[in-house]
Amino acid sequence: MPKSQNSLTAWRRRLVQRGVHAAWAWAQRAGSVSAEQPGRLRFRSLGPHTKLAFPLGTVFGEPWIELGSYCIIGEQVTLTAGLMPDLDLGAETILRIGDGVVLGRGSHVIADTTVSIGDDCYFGPYVYVTSTNHSYDDPHQPIGKQWPRAEPVEIGPGCWIGTGAVILPGARIGRNVVVGAGSVVRGVVPDHSVVVGAPAKVVRRWTADQGWQPPLRSPAPSPIPAECTPEQLLALAALDEETLARLAALDERQATRPAAGGGQAAARPRRVRETAAE
Template sequence: MPALWCRRALTRAVHRGWRWAQRAGSVTAEHPGRLRFRRLGHGTRLAFPQGTVFGEPWIEVGDHCIIGERVTLTAGMMPGLDLGAEPILTLGDGVVLGRGSHVIADTRVSIGSDTYCGPYVYITSTNHSYDDPRQPVGKQWPRTEPVEIGPGCWLGTGAVVLPGARLGRNVVVAAGAVVRGEVPDHCVVAGAPARVVRSWDPVDGWRPPLRTPAPVPLPDGITPEQLLALAELEKSQESDGPEAPGSGG
């Protein structure tokens, strides 16, 4: 019994210590730690533990961004380079990068506002070249091309965005897709290499049509508090269940 109590106490202590480390180790504009970004917006947080981060003087991160655990953000091929006067990596307001994602910006990479990335998304402006068959691929000078991801996009888990890719506004990238080249606004891409599997037309709507029902718009003037109260009411009614016939007084 004492051993079981000690184990439980140790487990609680470890969990409390880890929660403290997560709070203390997170990076914000008010508490940047060792990192000195060109800009780190209000309300933005880099979760602890961070991944590899270097070239911060050439990285701009907008307001209210969420950078998950072990996310890599790099500007330049290696630390200590002078990359000039302009930013190399730019994240707009409200960008979300899921756990374990990588954004590698050896040349210009921009991610538009309110773009959400699931876990382990890989975005890079650099690719290895293999022109010389006599040399190891890793020893050949890589190719770089700018990457631009428009606002309001959604990148699923494990998606890869290759050098030279340009994604329009509100693009959905399916999990595991490998994106290169240009992707128009308001479409869904999937596969490796990624291709358009659904697109939106101002006249015809989504083609092919969506299989899910259209969302019901909220009534004008409703407040978040009213929505929460309605949800609580529905939950209480479900838990009470229907009253059995004849059970009333």
């Protein structure tokens, strides 16, 4: 094939690729669900600045689902109330999600009886929360045909639920709890604790009189200074890896040089970083 024809084919492919990406970005914007753009979904309540990303997962029973404000519901997240669509579940809310909750991509929240997620909870991708479990009481019947058991689930505010965690019926998770990735949680989990494993067990806990036990192995990270402006943060984010590598190499050279220059030589790398961030 002539070189000019190869170039034309490559150009067409790039053009088609850009068109596909642009169309998908438009579909994501147009297909997302919010209070201003609810589409076909009619939740019992949908707070301001909350958005369900497109493509949506399975969503039904929304008249018994409450979503707070400033929530981020990732792509392909399933939210259901009731065993199946078009059931009358009564007057009470079945699934309640607080303000500022983040549900990661592909997560499932299955509420056949009440499920409550507190404010400011963060879920990694593919977390599974269910209030229903299969029963196997009758050894002569297929498990899938036996009537399931349902128990309420409560997740307190401020929790961090790791990727792939499973929250089983009857779980009562306290405030500011860390659930490790892949953990399977059932029963009561106390406030300010870290649980891991299947079944999940408490491996660290904070109390007012003893602090963290066992003690934390590393110091708490330093927060961003209050006087730091958004412009400075953007400038810092713009520093690429090559620039940071150069600054690190400069620091190493300054550290190995004799201290003949006094304080001026030692301060030079700092001025370079400050100049780069301005």
